[in-house]
Structure formats: structure tokens, C-alpha cells
Amino acid sequence: MRVAVLDDYQQVAHRFADWAGLGAEVAFVDRPLPDDDAVVAALDGYDVVVAMRERTPVTAARLARLPDLRLLVTTGRQNAAIDLDAARARGVVVCGTDSPTNATPELTWALILAVLRHVPAEDRAVRDGGWQHTVGGDLEGRRLGVVGLGRLGSRVARVGLAFGMDVVAWSRHLDPAHAEGLGVRPVAKDELFATSDVVTVHYKLSDRSRGIVGDDDLARMKRTAILVNTSRGPLVDTGALLAALHEGRIGGAGLDVYDAEPLPADHPLRSAPRTVLTPHLGYVTEGTYRTFYGQAVEDVAAWAAGAPVRVLT
Structure with a gap:
């Protein structure tokens, strides 16, 4: 299983969850992906993508160019930048996480x-x-x-x-x-x-x-x-x-x-x-990242075991 973690701008995602426990190849993308070609080049061949909020849109056009993608995890329980209908049509499961409110x-x-x-x-x-x-x-x-x-x-x-x-x-x-x-x-x-x-x-x-x-x-x-x-x-x-x-x-x-x-x-x-x-720091805290990334790992593990959790519809 290959997992890509998007938009890790601060290069800290590895600290907030047990990624190694997945037994997967995990890549952390620490730069913005400005267009369709950049997204496809970064994510080609990955089974799982973890998206941080709405930093990188996952559109129907992008999904069509990522045939290996099977699971998309977004931090939070909703993400306006993800085309849920297109994901569903392509058989891609989309899961979320809780969002601390403080x-x-x-x-x-x-x-x-x-x-x-x-x-x-x-x-x-x-x-x-x-x-x-x-x-x-x-x-x-x-x-x-x-x-x-x-x-x-x-x-x-x-x-x-x-x-x-x-x-x-x-x-x-x-x-x-x-x-x-x-x-x-x-x-x-x-x-x-x-x-x-x-x-x-x-x-x-x-x-x-x-x-x-x-x-x-x-x-x-x-x-x-x-x-x-x-x-x-x-x-x-x-x-x-x-x-x-x-x-x-x-x-x-x-x-x-x-x-x-x-x-x-x-x-x-x-x-x-x-x-x-400030550079969209509203949710950028240690407590929030522990929830986001910790539950993202739980989502991936549950999906890999055949029992997805926190599925978005």
C-alpha cells in the first residue's frame, strides 16, 4: 500500500501519528501542487491520499487521472474541495476525521x-x-x-x-x-x-x-x-x-x-x-494536528482491514 500525505507545509505530519504502524510506504508532500499536472505527477501510483483540509482540490478531472487511487482521507468531516460524487463514481472511498473547535x-x-x-x-x-x-x-x-x-x-x-x-x-x-x-x-x-x-x-x-x-x-x-x-x-x-x-x-x-x-x-x-x-493558521495547532493525523491513520488502517470508518457521503 502506498500512501501520500498532501500539503505538509511545515514538515511535521510524521510527528503527529504512527504512520509506520500502517506497514505502508508513506510519502509526505511538503509543497503546494498548483495545477492538475503537478497533482497527477505527485500522486500517480498511490492507493491512498490524505488531504489537509482544502489546500489541494480533488476534482473530477484529477480523479480521472489517478486510476490507482482507492481511498481519500480528508481532515475534517467535510471538504468543499473534494468532488464526492466523482469519487463515488470511480469507486474511491472518502473518509474524514473529527475537527476540534477551539x-x-x-x-x-x-x-x-x-x-x-x-x-x-x-x-x-x-x-x-x-x-x-x-x-x-x-x-x-x-x-x-x-x-x-x-x-x-x-x-x-x-x-x-x-x-x-x-x-x-x-x-x-x-x-x-x-x-x-x-x-x-x-x-x-x-x-x-x-x-x-x-x-x-x-x-x-x-x-x-x-x-x-x-x-x-x-x-x-x-x-x-x-x-x-x-x-x-x-x-x-x-x-x-x-x-x-x-x-x-x-x-x-x-x-x-x-x-x-x-x-x-x-x-x-x-x-x-x-x-x-496570518497564513491560514486557524486549525494549525498541536492538538488539532494530533486529531487530524491520528484519525487519518485510523481511517487508512480501517479501510485496509475492510471496515472503513468515518465515511463521507
């Missing part, structure tokens, strides 16, 4: 505080011999607007309440009883963007939600308000966000996700003012 909310608050208190700028200033040249914002008594109050948004909301913030939320299918049970007030989308001091996005990406934060929403925000996105890049209109930042219409942005990942070296977000940028 890591992304924790990074969300790291970004909120980094933007609000100008942490990267002050860090650079201290290293350059400077001292105190910005004035940070406050959280207590301010309003947190949560776009999407699911598993992750709810955790972010609870922390906002602990900081003494007034927390409001909106989504297309928001359950008012769930929100009120958390101590969160449901509001209309327009009100959320117009009145919040911090807006944080926790929404599932789909055709309907793509661009759910657009120019009209950004135009409603206070000039001092900040936007944080640790969910998916295409949920926010990048062009509209860049314009709002360059024109000083919002106070800043903390971003962990982007339309294209890895973010191209010449992407305009890299030089946008009042931003804190």
Missing part, C-alpha cells in the same frame, strides 16, 4: 487583539529601538458583531461576553433562541455592520454565501471598526475590503484566509494598511 476561535481573538492593540507594529517598533507610538482600542463596553453563530461563532461570542462586550449576531438562518441562550442579541445584518466595533466572520462557504460581506456592508461600518475573517477568504469581497482599507473607511482588518492560498507574493493584501495577516 483552535480557530482562539486565533480569532489573537487577531482581534493584534489589530486593536497594534501588536505587530509595536513589536517592530520595540525591535527598532522605538517606544509607544500607537493608542489601542478597548473591548469592554464595545460591540462585537458575529456573522454566523454556529459552533465556532458561538465560542467567539462567549469570549466577547467574558471581555464585557455587547455581543450581537446575524446569519441567514440564525436561531434566535440559540442566540439568546448564549446572551447574544440577534440583529439585522445592516444593524450589525453599522453598530459593531468588531465584526468577525464565521460562516460556511457556499455559492450562496460567497461575497456575503460586500461593499455595502463595509460601507456601513464605523471608521474605527475592525473586520476579522478566520473562516474562508471568498466570504469577503477582497476588492471592496482593499478599497475600504486604503480609503480609511474602516479601522483595520485581521485576516487568516484568502481567495487564493498560499497568498501570492504580489497580492495587494500583503501591503494593505492597518492589517494583520
Whole structure:
């Protein structure tokens, strides 16, 4: 059995699971695969592929060029970058793993505080011999607007309440009883963007939600308000966000996700003012990797034994 583990950017996957216990040939791919030919060249001849989240799409066209593939494991219980119908049609079993829910909310608050208190700028200033040249914002008594109050948004909301913030939320299918049970007030989308001091996005990406934060929403925000996105890049209109930042219409942005990942070296977000940028670190923690890779090995072993587990449909 030959197993390929994709997108091991940090070259750490071997540390988080007992790959040797599979008794298989395991290859770790530590570079992005930018196109169909690169994917096929890297994965040709492999029986099993382990995909890290949505870093490398597994499309119908790519599956058609990988005739030896029999098992595809994705970290997480869903992956929009995998064509499940095409996999099923080709007899490829697709399995997933559990997804810890603490890591992304924790990074969300790291970004909120980094933007609000100008942490990267002050860090650079201290290293350059400077001292105190910005004035940070406050959280207590301010309003947190949560776009999407699911598993992750709810955790972010609870922390906002602990900081003494007034927390409001909106989504297309928001359950008012769930929100009120958390101590969160449901509001209309327009009100959320117009009145919040911090807006944080926790929404599932789909055709309907793509661009759910657009120019009209950004135009409603206070000039001092900040936007944080640790969910998916295409949920926010990048062009509209860049314009709002360059024109000083919002106070800043903390971003962990982007339309294209890895973010191209010449992407305009890299030089946008009042931003804190991280390279999709939301799920990149030791605890999450132990779950992802540990259960990926379990998935492979179970499939090899003829009893697949955590099969995605």
C-alpha cells in the first residue's frame, strides 16, 4: 500500500501519528501542487491520499487521472474541495476525521487583539529601538458583531461576553433562541455592520454565501471598526475590503484566509494598511494536528482491514 500525505507545509505530519504502524510506504508532500499536472505527477501510483483540509482540490478531472487511487482521507468531516460524487463514481472511498473547535476561535481573538492593540507594529517598533507610538482600542463596553453563530461563532461570542462586550449576531438562518441562550442579541445584518466595533466572520462557504460581506456592508461600518475573517477568504469581497482599507473607511482588518492560498507574493493584501495577516493558521495547532493525523491513520488502517470508518457521503 502506498500512501501520500498532501500539503505538509511545515514538515511535521510524521510527528503527529504512527504512520509506520500502517506497514505502508508513506510519502509526505511538503509543497503546494498548483495545477492538475503537478497533482497527477505527485500522486500517480498511490492507493491512498490524505488531504489537509482544502489546500489541494480533488476534482473530477484529477480523479480521472489517478486510476490507482482507492481511498481519500480528508481532515475534517467535510471538504468543499473534494468532488464526492466523482469519487463515488470511480469507486474511491472518502473518509474524514473529527475537527476540534477551539483552535480557530482562539486565533480569532489573537487577531482581534493584534489589530486593536497594534501588536505587530509595536513589536517592530520595540525591535527598532522605538517606544509607544500607537493608542489601542478597548473591548469592554464595545460591540462585537458575529456573522454566523454556529459552533465556532458561538465560542467567539462567549469570549466577547467574558471581555464585557455587547455581543450581537446575524446569519441567514440564525436561531434566535440559540442566540439568546448564549446572551447574544440577534440583529439585522445592516444593524450589525453599522453598530459593531468588531465584526468577525464565521460562516460556511457556499455559492450562496460567497461575497456575503460586500461593499455595502463595509460601507456601513464605523471608521474605527475592525473586520476579522478566520473562516474562508471568498466570504469577503477582497476588492471592496482593499478599497475600504486604503480609503480609511474602516479601522483595520485581521485576516487568516484568502481567495487564493498560499497568498501570492504580489497580492495587494500583503501591503494593505492597518492589517494583520496570518497564513491560514486557524486549525494549525498541536492538538488539532494530533486529531487530524491520528484519525487519518485510523481511517487508512480501517479501510485496509475492510471496515472503513468515518465515511463521507
